[in-house]
Amino acid sequence: MGHIDQKHIRNFCIIAHIDHGKSTLADRIIEKTGLLTQREMQDQVLDNMELERERGITIKAQTVRIVYHAKDGEEYIFNLIDTPGHVDFNYEVSRSLAACDGAVLVVDAAQGIEAQTLANVYMALDHDLEVFPVINKIDLPSADPQRVIDEIEDVIGIEAQDAPRISAKNGINIEEVLEQIVQKIPAPVGDINAPLKALIFDSLYDAYKGVIVFCRIKEGKVRKGTRIRMMATGAVVDVVEVGYFGPGQFIPCDELSAGMVGYITASIKNVKDTAVGDTITDDENPCDEPLPGYKKVNPMVYCGLYPADGAKYGDLRDALEKLQLNDAALQFEPETSIALGFGFRCGFLGLLHLDVIQERLEREYNLDLVTTAPGVVYRVHKTNGEMIELTNPSNLPSPSEIDYMEEPVVSAEIMVTTEFVGPIMKLCQERRGVYLGMEYMEETRALLKYELPLNEIIYDFFDALKSRSRGYASFDYEMKGYVRSKLVKLDILINKEEVDALSFIVFEDSAAERGRKMCEKLKEEIPRQLFEIPIQAAIGRKVIARETVKALRKDVLAKCYGGDISRKKKLLEKQKEGKKRMRQVGNVEIPQKAFMSVLKLDDE
Amino acid sequence: MNRYRNKQIGMYIHIPFCIRKCKYCDFVSEAASDFVHENYINALIDEINGYDAGQLEGYGLRSVFIGGGTPSAVKAEYISRIMTAVKTHFADICGHLTEITIECNPGTVTAENLRIYRNAGINRLSFGLQSAIDSELECIGRIHTWDDFKNSYRLAHEAGFENVNVDLMFDLPDQTMDTWKKTLADVCALEPKPSHISAYSLILEEGTPLAAQIESERERGIDRLADEDTDRAMYHYAQSYLEGEGYHQYEISNFAMPSMESIHNLSYWECREYIGFGVAAASNKGDMRYRNTYDIDGYIAGAWQNKEDIEHLTGKDRMSEFVFLGLRMTSAGVDTEEFKKRFDVSFDEVFGDVTAGYVEKGMLSMNDGRLTLTPHGIDVSNVIMADYIL
Numbered sequence: 001m002g003h004i005d006q007k008h009i010r011n012f013c014i015i016a017h018i019d020h021g022k023s024t025l026a027d028r029i030i031e032k033t034g035l036l037t038q039r040e041m042q043d044q045v046l047d048n049m050e051l052e053r054e055r056g057i058t059i060k061a062q063t064v065r066i067v068y069h070a071k072d073g074e075e076y077i078f079n080l081i082d083t084p085g086h087v088d089f090n091y092e093v094s095r096s097l098a099a100c101d102g103a104v105l106v107v108d109a110a111q112g113i114e115a116q117t118l119a120n121v122y123m124a125l126d127h128d129l130e131v132f133p134v135i136n137k138i139d140l141p142s143a144d145p146q147r148v149i150d151e152i153e154d155v156i157g158i159e160a161q162d163a164p165r166i167s168a169k170n171g172i173n174i175e176e177v178l179e180q181i182v183q184k185i186p187a188p189v190g191d192i193n194a195p196l197k198a199l200i201f202d203s204l205y206d207a208y209k210g211v212i213v214f215c216r217i218k219e220g221k222v223r224k225g226t227r228i229r230m231m232a233t234g235a236v237v238d239v240v241e242v243g244y245f246g247p248g249q250f251i252p253c254d255e256l257s258a259g260m261v262g263y264i265t266a267s268i269k270n271v272k273d274t275a276v277g278d279t280i281t282d283d284e285n286p287c288d289e290p291l292p293g294y295k296k297v298n299p300m301v302y303c304g305l306y307p308a309d310g311a312k313y314g315d316l317r318d319a320l321e322k323l324q325l326n327d328a329a330l331q332f333e334p335e336t337s338i339a340l341g342f343g344f345r346c347g348f349l350g351l352l353h354l355d356v357i358q359e360r361l362e363r364e365y366n367l368d369l370v371t372t373a374p375g376v377v378y379r380v381h382k383t384n385g386e387m388i389e390l391t392n393p394s395n396l397p398s399p400s401e402i403d404y405m406e407e408p409v410v411s412a413e414i415m416v417t418t419e420f421v422g423p424i425m426k427l428c429q430e431r432r433g434v435y436l437g438m439e440y441m442e443e444t445r446a447l448l449k450y451e452l453p454l455n456e457i458i459y460d461f462f463d464a465l466k467s468r469s470r471g472y473a474s475f476d477y478e479m480k481g482y483v484r485s486k487l488v489k490l491d492i493l494i495n496k497e498e499v500d501a502l503s504f505i506v507f508e509d510s511a512a513e514r515g516r517k518m519c520e521k522l523k524e525e526i527p528r529q530l531f532e533i534p535i536q537a538a539i540g541r542k543v544i545a546r547e548t549v550k551a552l553r554k555d556v557l558a559k560c561y562g563g564d565i566s567r568k569k570k571l572l573e574k575q576k577e578g579k580k581r582m583r584q585v586g587n588v589e590i591p592q593k594a595f596m597s598v599l600k601l602d603d604e
Numbered sequence: 605m606n607r608y609r610n611k612q613i614g615m616y617i618h619i620p621f622c623i624r625k626c627k628y629c630d631f632v633s634e635a636a637s638d639f640v641h642e643n644y645i646n647a648l649i650d651e652i653n654g655y656d657a658g659q660l661e662g663y664g665l666r667s668v669f670i671g672g673g674t675p676s677a678v679k680a681e682y683i684s685r686i687m688t689a690v691k692t693h694f695a696d697i698c699g700h701l702t703e704i705t706i707e708c709n710p711g712t713v714t715a716e717n718l719r720i721y722r723n724a725g726i727n728r729l730s731f732g733l734q735s736a737i738d739s740e741l742e743c744i745g746r747i748h749t750w751d752d753f754k755n756s757y758r759l760a761h762e763a764g765f766e767n768v769n770v771d772l773m774f775d776l777p778d779q780t781m782d783t784w785k786k787t788l789a790d791v792c793a794l795e796p797k798p799s800h801i802s803a804y805s806l807i808l809e810e811g812t813p814l815a816a817q818i819e820s821e822r823e824r825g826i827d828r829l830a831d832e833d834t835d836r837a838m839y840h841y842a843q844s845y846l847e848g849e850g851y852h853q854y855e856i857s858n859f860a861m862p863s864m865e866s867i868h869n870l871s872y873w874e875c876r877e878y879i880g881f882g883v884a885a886a887s888n889k890g891d892m893r894y895r896n897t898y899d900i901d902g903y904i905a906g907a908w909q910n911k912e913d914i915e916h917l918t919g920k921d922r923m924s925e926f927v928f929l930g931l932r933m934t935s936a937g938v939d940t941e942e943f944k945k946r947f948d949v950s951f952d953e954v955f956g957d958v959t960a961g962y963v964e965k966g967m968l969s970m971n972d973g974r975l976t977l978t979p980h981g982i983d984v985s986n987v988i989m990a991d992y993i994l
Contacts, residue, residue: 554983
């Protein structure tokens, strides 16, 4: 296959607030275009596709290459690059954007601009992308495209009068979007003959091919046999295969050159060697300097993951290792808890990431897990000048060794209709938010800016936001840094014994309230036992809340005759099984779900 | 005499009919016509006659228990036919048959029925009285009153029955400590005193009308059942009151005058073998346990020939059952010598650790090789028994 003229390539992504129709539009675009150029049709590519199909390889991201016959009579290659839709994966989003030359901004014709719309647009503009808007859902009864167009011009400041007015759902005006992609999104530039410079924007582990690197060639070219070097990680490997993304398959080709988007395989065994954001170059003829913007992704949220059945510790480790092959942001290291035994302290980009990993461990690896309350990374400055990054509350040094502590904060933007500004401001205050300002988008909507501790938003902030604005508020945030804070470690004592897995770090002024709720929750979760069980929340030696689980008074079968024996024995077996699923702390049996109860302290 | 003399076997016969089903009942029973009764009895006799009596060579049948349902709800002559079938078909093992019980509902017995029962060899009656308070009886759907019971009880005495059990229940809706005391006092004031009293706490079985009713009341914030503390107070009161009246407690819910314990029921707790006839009846023969179909129509149509829920009891199963059933016998307890004899391994080797833990907590006590629940242990016995499941 020969070179494709750069002028006929368009690399773009679709950005939108959640539910404004990003995926639906992507589906329509793929439907309305072809998968192969005329010439490729004759190049026996189909055979290769067959092979891929037999191996059952599927593509993780929705990045796809399609062919569009434009009204100017020319054939264009579209590389539609998918971007993760959640703030947890902000850095990945930024790398995906860096692989594009333009972005299609989808805005809901009824809802207009939302918090993520803004966040996404600003990020795209930061990457010098050409952004053009598309007004979706024009067939909704509440649609008001002109108002939304004016809003886009007023708030974002981009030209929007000729924005296609479409319904992705019903396939209305999709052609116009395709034409504007050709007209408005610039063709890639980049010297084909310069040394290789390619951006890694995603990667995927495949059992047959090893790591598959998704990349955008900025300069030069790469083909089978090229010895490449990852500039940040330093890994050097020989390319086994290059190719591009058919829908659902990898389609090998001879060469990827400047302007193209595709994949490289090189028998790399661990995605850690292929960090997203890293630059690939030719080992023998390297480029002068890497592409800008690479950064190592650090987990924001940590929790302990323990196998419900202690014997499954090895299985859990194997599963985490496998998941890590595909997810460079996942971190874990072994830890031991007195209450939960052997497990792992795991780091995640955010709570969604944690949920995804936990779900995959449970579903794909059939593991029953006990999760401890997630926490952020605190910085503990010790009196000896040392600073430690605290990911596990149990490792907090004794108060006498601590000079001060810092916690991570985010800058948050909340878009809300004006009637809910009051309740949302109140919520932000409750969550220790620092008010930074407010802008009116139009008469009825405002953009609130707050600095919020990450710790206050990781559990249930989004739910609280939705419930206090009847679902209308939208929210986006980015990491801002660390600020000094009054933090304490809250310990939970069950039957006078401290349960390490239940300790957490909390803002001092919120400690009493959180401790009280925690004790109440645990009282509900811990079944009555043969003796009375005090549950206490304490800071250091000072008990700040207490509940009591009363002793079990009655658990007896009134009758057991011949016909009942089987059934009653099954009940006793079940009771015994239930005991097995409990964690023994001292002489108290604690159900596993109690360890996660800290998560559900929300009172909204 | 060694309680565990080998080869003793019991027989259970199930009559699944009632005049009206009680609101708390989850046994297999229904109200049906005499036509159905007769067909059922015919099938039952077929099952008895179809049993390979050769299997029981060397056994001694000590007890027969005719339960339900309400056996007294069918014609007495049917009961008589059943007993004739048993005594004929199992003639070889009936030499030591000492206890034949029939369950009766007050209000369904007549002097004539009782006479027929006696002639059939029945020597023990078990009355489902439940309460001496009419409003409580009505609440749980019983069809009799206290006066009906007293009348039936008198007829039983007149018919010559000396061994009579009375079933009582606490934890009934709206029952109070005072009404429970009155029930116990009224029953103990009967002339003559019942030889045996069973006192059960009401258990709401899923799917029964009473459970549904209580559930819906609870949703509306009404709870007519006793709380746990009251439940235990009622139970403890019954224990001490009945003891004062000359009864001794020999099982978690059973009290008897000296040497009037139920031979049949003890055989379950002593893990002896039993065979069951009739719909839903369970049998435990050797290492096998199984039961008949729950479906009355199917049973009549011949499904008594098929056994369901067949369990092969392993050594571990039998050891666990020996302990949890043995612990139900609050005075005799688990005979650890018998355990060694049956399983060829010492009780301590298998259960020493768990036993020591509960003895230390004051929930079990070990005396002369017999392990029993302490009064506190009885209240939470499931927790303890669960730890003896292997």
